[in-house]
Amino acid sequence: MTPQKTFREVIADGEGIFQPSVSLDCVIFGFHENELKVLLIKAKATDHWALPGGFVFKEEDLDDAATRVLKERTGIDDIFLQQFHVFGSANRSDWNIHRSNFKKEGIEIGPNHWLLKRFITVGYYALVEFAHVITTPDSSSEDCKWWDINEIGELFMDHKQILEKALDTLRLQLNHLPIGYNLLPQKFTMPELQKLYETILNKTLDRRNFQRRMTGFGILKRLKETRKGGAHRAPFLYSFDMRKYRKALKQGLHGGW
Amino acid sequence: MTPQKTFREVIADGEGIFQPSVSLDCVIFGFHENELKVLLIKAKATDHWALPGGFVFKEEDLDDAATRVLKERTGIDDIFLQQFHVFGSANRSDWNIHRSNFKKEGIEIGPNHWLLKRFITVGYYALVEFAHVITTPDSSSEDCKWWDINEIGELFMDHKQILEKALDTLRLQLNHLPIGYNLLPQKFTMPELQKLYETILNKTLDRRNFQRRMTGFGILKRLKETRKGGAHRAPFLYSFDMRKYRKALKQGLHGGW
């Protein structure tokens, strides 16, 4: 079964197996070489890059569908995945463009085809450990790769807007959750953690205050090892103290009355 | 056109006019006599009270649909309305119960009727000024009234869960937004505002610290009037300074790096 065949199969049979009107799109964040990355796919039927997304099987939970899409695209099972917004404008997609795109691929689609119907899409964002990901194009895509957050141009349909909303949400959550756990390898240095925050927030932070605040949360374990090999003083390695981490999450980290 | 007739019409024609698979439910909060209230409806076809909800017309934006439902139920146009979560479990509703409920109403529904299909529902919460609301049952409901947040028992389907999630969201947002603007009348006293916060957060707050913090936001105007008639010292009346209010909202009130 070639991907191309599956692609055509999905196009032909989708109406029977998927929940109508509903789709989902995933904003998959990774962190690599001090840059925040997003996983995008190049759909066959469009000129633009797009967020990996999919449809919901008729008997499938929405969250399970998102988990499935993520697994398919990244190979990772157990990751941080969170629904953040529903995009429900009546004119989200441009049907004429869709049709002509499919035509370019040599696929003729009738005017009442289910893919041309209106969809309301649920946005999920995921935080994944970059090194663990095996990028995998889906059957309808010809490519799948990480993009630097700052180098992303126009995207398919309203996907750019979805991405921006995911980033906004991530920035808000950052003040409440020690997000780093999901984006960094198990062992990491304080400068790496700081760079992650700086990248997401798009601003520089004071090195010493950052360290004080982070350690103040009480969810980090400083290991006895250091990261040698850099051109300068070797920084300590840290890892998250899962017991305290979970405990802190339950209460919320700061803020509140 | 009686409501009953409209009800039957909707049941008959819904498949043609609504977006399939998608519904929305509104958690409408109000504040009255120092109690947080939620507007619930008693659907004809069920024994339980339910959140006011509805479906999305085929050419209607999701947000517009929510605004429409709200307008129909409360008579209010321009209110604070925010999407907060999508509920997408495959087994959200119990079809057998639905059918038997309709049967009780004397309405026979075939096993493939659109109302028995699976729906993914988008939760919205609204903050409204209690006194401005004219509660209005919709065509499928026999009653519509305010419930004290603490006196709500079991609800229709997963609506209790939706309500809880709305409350959680409201509590989170409370730390970022001066929610009071939408729930209180234009003029209000500091004790009233405090009571609102205490009710939502379900905890008592120090009177003096609360006042310091609230005024510290710089979004309140203290009026020259006081609220006479109480049995004690007359408290000052306040109102929101909309210019500063909007400005503050843009930046987020506190927290953050």
Place this chain on the structure above:
DNA sequence: CTTAGAATGCGTCGTTATGACACAATGCTA
């Protein structure tokens, strides 16, 4: 081998925000 450069570990200081509480002022009621 030595040293310069650069990054890290650790601490200080003044300011601001926060929590706990005291006391005076006000307005109804008895």
Place this chain on the structure above:
DNA sequence: TAGCATTGTGTCATAACGACGCATTCTAAG
């Protein structure tokens, strides 16, 4: 007119936060 509950305002100690200094450690250049 006195009593009392409630509101307005202020104080104080402590914690949190932002800005910054200085010593330490590692690599690489000389």
